[in-house]
Amino acid sequence: MPHSLHPQLQHDGHLLGQLGLSRLLLHRNALVPWFILVPEVEATQLHRMAVEQRRELMDEVAALSTVVEAYFECDRVNVATIGNQVPQLHCHVIARRRDDPCWPGVVWGRLPETGTTWSAQALATLTERLQAELELRPD
Amino acid sequence: MPHSLHPQLQHDGHLLGQLGLSRLLLHRNALVPWFILVPEVEATQLHRMAVEQRRELMDEVAALSTVVEAYFECDRVNVATIGNQVPQLHCHVIARRRDDPCWPGVVWGRLPETGTTWSAQALATLTERLQAELELRPD
Numbered sequence: 256m257p258h259s260l261h262p263q264l265q266h267d268g269h270l271l272g273q274l275g276l277s278r279l280l281l282h283r284n285a286l287v288p289w290f291i292l293v294p295e296v297e298a299t300q301l302h303r304m305a306v307e308q309r310r311e312l313m314d315e316v317a318a319l320s321t322v323v324e325a326y327f328e329c330d331r332v333n334v335a336t337i338g339n340q341v342p343q344l345h346c347h348v349i350a351r352r353r354d355d356p357c358w359p360g361v362v363w364g365r366l367p368e369t370g371t372t373w374s375a376q377a378l379a380t381l382t383e384r385l386q387a388e389l390e391l392r393p394d
Numbered sequence: 395m396p397h398s399l400h401p402q403l404q405h406d407g408h409l410l411g412q413l414g415l416s417r418l419l420l421h422r423n424a425l426v427p428w429f430i431l432v433p434e435v436e437a438t439q440l441h442r443m444a445v446e447q448r449r450e451l452m453d454e455v456a457a458l459s460t461v462v463e464a465y466f467e468c469d470r471v472n473v474a475t476i477g478n479q480v481p482q483l484h485c486h487v488i489a490r491r492r493d494d495p496c497w498p499g500v501v502w503g504r505l506p507e508t509g510t511t512w513s514a515q516a517l518a519t520l521t522e523r524l525q526a527e528l529e530l531r532p533d
Contacts, residue, residue, distance in 0.1 A: 301473055302459035313452050320441035334440055335474035339490060339498035351478060359478035363500045 258295040261343040267291070269373065271382050272391040276311045277346075279319070279391060281381070285371045287362055288327045288350040290319060299344050301336045315389075316348055322388045323350045326381070337363065397434040400482040406430070408512065410521050411530040415450045416485075418458070418530060420520070424510045426501055427466045427489040429458060438483050440475045454528075455487055461527045462489045465520070476502065 260270075260278060268280030268291055276296070282289035294312045298304045304312065320332040329350035336346045349362055357365050373381075385391045399409075399417060407419030407430055415435070421428035433451045437443045443451065459471040468489035475485045488501055496504050512520075524530045 300459070300471055302456040302463070302471060304456075306453075306456075309452060309456065310449055313448060314445075317441040317443075317445075317448065320439070324441070331476075331478055332439055332441060333474070333476045333478070335472070335476070337470075337472045337474070337500060339470055339472070339500075361476060361478075361500055361502045363502075364504070 260293060261341050261345075263341045264291060264293060264343065264345060269378060270394050271378075271385060273394045274315045274319075274389060274391055276308060277315055278394060279385070281373065281378070283372060284366055284368065285373045285377075286366055286369060287355050287357065288323060288329070289362060289366075290323065290348040290350075292316060292319070292346045292348060294344060294346070296344060299338065299342050301344070301346075304344070312346065316346055318389055319348050319385075322385060323348065326350075326384055327352070333361065335363075399432060400480050400484075402480045403430060403432060403482065403484060408517060409533050410517075410524060412533045413454050413458075413528060413530055415447060416454055417533060418524070420512065420517070422511060423505055423507065424512045424516075425505055425508060426494050426496065427462060427468070428501060428505075429462065429487040429489075431455060431458070431485045431487065433483060433485070435483060438477065438481050440483070440485075443483070451485065455485055457528055458487050458524075461524060462487065465489075465523055466491070472500065474502075 268282050271279045277292040277294040280291040327350040329352050331351040333349040333351050407421050410418045416431040416433040419430040466489040468491050470490040472488040472490050
């Protein structure tokens, strides 16, 4: 059975593609570059993952962080696994800037819902860069 | 030169001891069991850590999560590296319960400052358990 994405994650994000272990999503709210990695595992919490899989996830997090830090010229990358609302294991990787609307606070529960969205052109350019720098393939 | 703890972290937390790579703190606000690991590294962001050190940190996070999940009978462990306010690299490990005052939201910026504190007895019992189950030694 293929690994299915939780409906809330599907609703929240653009599916950019597939890394070695995880699906890569971009949150539809474009006020902050907010990525979500969804590893294809049964575990619902980080500490319940098999060690090798957790390492693979964290390698993906680190590689993605390096690329988005350069791409968005951000000041800080916020990384988190929370899952209080969506139980499927997922990891947030968020490019934060001092001039973003939530700085220095966190984004969860605080990002204005302004309807700001990623243009098709912005999504295509970003995806192209991620495909060039990560082993991202179409889902 | 010994690794010095950022004054804000020192202010926010009880120092419980030292793991292999990280100092272990417990946030003074006792409304939620909120741990902070401070790895003794120069890097200020997760993706800038040497791979082996990042793995060691995440092994510490996972081991701590397993112990606190059982100890506090929590529903979810939230794990995050944010650092928008305190640049020294630190990783939050928070035992969340459906009946805690922030659920299902995150704790950052949302935890009531009620002055609820850990008793000396609670700290001693918790530290004893952590010393028994993790390689935690006095700092």
